[in-house]
Amino acid sequence: MLFYLQNEIDNCSLNLLIKNMSEVNSIANMRRVYQLQSLLEKDANPDPIKQFENWWMHAIETKVEEPNAMTLATCNASGKPSARIVLLKEIKKNGFVFFTNYQSRKAKDIEENGFAALVFFWKELERQIRIEGLVKKVSSEESDEYFSIRPRESQIGAWSSPQSSVIENREFLQENVLKFSSQFQSGKVPRPDFWGGYIVEPAVIEFWQGRPGRLHDRLRYSLSEHHDWNIERLAP
């Protein structure tokens, strides 16, 4: 009897423990208190590219992991969205540059609908940056220049992968790597004409700084008809 009671108690506490553990681990209960810094109008640079560069330098100094990884969202002609990560390779006065395959799904979307969005999330700094604008190809000279400084392995990789196409198996890629490695021998690997850069020219950039109590700071820069940047605060 005593043993039975003891067992009952054990089962009860076990259930409680399991319940508590599952609450602790549940997605609904996962949240972080954002408290590191603020983003106030008085501190914001009037030019969003400069503001981006300020935050970028801070991300580098504080060793944010892969700060140049950004989500690129595109839409096809029927408005169907798709998103993926690409790497920012250059910050220019007029926008943000990444490189990819010009026959990929994203490239087809961009051909059909020239607008795209980028999102950076720098967890360590509790910061998000959202960029929206028109996407254009960079010049072939710029693509050549960047392609020429890529590791040889990545250059061969660009030739070997018909990005976004269905392929039969992994061997297909490995055979292509062998084929293109022997084609280019040890000489220079030229840039394939189906590979190059795009620039996202921002019309809107929003800087988001996490704050306590979910009262985050959001400053949105929008390009006016006169090509000035208007800054507005958005509710979090």
Ligand SMILES: Cc1cc2nc3c(=O)[nH]c(=O)nc-3n(C[C@H](O)[C@H](O)[C@H](O)COP(=O)(O)O)c2cc1C
């Ligand atoms: C960290 C990271 C960086 C990436 N960088 C690039 C990149 O710079 N360019 C690119 O084409 N794909 C990059 N990819 C792969 C893309 O996310 C995606 O799989 C690929 O571009 C095909 O996308 P699509 O089929 O929508 O065109 C990266 C993926 C990750 C996870």
